[in-house]
Amino acid sequence: MTEPVVTRVLVADDQTVVREGIVMLLGLLPGIEVVGSAADGEEAVALVARHRPDVVLMDLRMPRCDGAEATRRIRAGHPGTEVVVLTTYADDESLFPALRAGARGYLTKDAGAEEIARAIADVRSGAAGLSPQVQLRLLERLAGEAPAAVTGPGPVAAPAPSARPGGEPPDGLTVRETEVLGLIAQGLSNTEIARRLYVGPATVKTHINNLFAKTGVRDRAQAVAYAFRNGITGSPQ
Missing domain, CATH: 3.40.50.2300 (Response regulator)
Structure with missing residues (x-):
């Protein structure tokens, strides 16, 4: 009989009550094992090196090292670990730096358990885990940012x-x-x-x-x- 696939997850959030709540929530979801939790980006990078999780649930605004920088370092050093941002913020200044840093998923903290589980499964399978x-x-x-037509030499932008x-x-x-x-x-x-x-x-x-x-x-x-x-x-x- 084939063993069920278990996704190993690390949680990074600087707010203790939020971090512990997420860990507790993930513990109730089938096929997910929480291997650690971090209070900031520096600790998240160190714990990824130690535990090699499949997915990190990453807050963005944290002390010492923010989530975008931690994501960049994790993706550079451990390309087998995917990152799903889980944050309060969905503004451009939060969203696009995180995606450019290598995050494959992005959820806001009003996401339910089903949406979080789906995002984790999506990035684990190589897809993107983005909230609607x-x-x-x-x-x-x-x-x-739709490109306008250009004239003169050089490639013509698509309409x-x-x-x-x-x-x-x-x-x-x-x-x-x-x-x-x-x-x-x-x-x-x-x-x-x-x-x-x-x-x-x-x-x-x-x-x-x-x-x-x-x-x-x-x-x-x-x-x-x-x-x-x-x-x-x-x-x-």
Whole structure:
């Protein structure tokens, strides 16, 4: 009989009550083993070297060494350890430095146990573990940084995507799959999509699996970028 896969997790947070609460929460989740906890970034880096966890749940604003710098050092020294940021803040000044440092997941502290477990599983499998709110923020950032056409010598920037009113969905997507993709791009979770479309969560998951296969994306972050490139940013009318 095959042994269940256990993900070894380290928790880093400077607030004792929060850190202990997260450790307690993770201890209740199947397939997760907490191997240590750190009160700041310096301790997190040292404990990663000692315990070699699969995933670090990383707060950002900590003394001595903040979460972004700790993430950069962990990813540089221990590329087999993934980092999921778990923080109060989702502003650009917190989000983008953490992602540039190598974090593969980003959640805010209002995330529930299911969302945290999903993010850990996602980054463990090589995907991104981003909350719907963060996915939406990335989409907005992409929209704000859409390159303008350039003239003169040199490569020509790709035009900004436009909506596809009345056009055929790309890559053989069905109308329903396109609708689900648009709702993902809006930052909705599977549960919220099911509620919006009056279908069951299993049906939503089937649509997502199908559209991932057709478009070649691996995770929700890539799906958001794909939706933006193809002008799929909301429910078809």
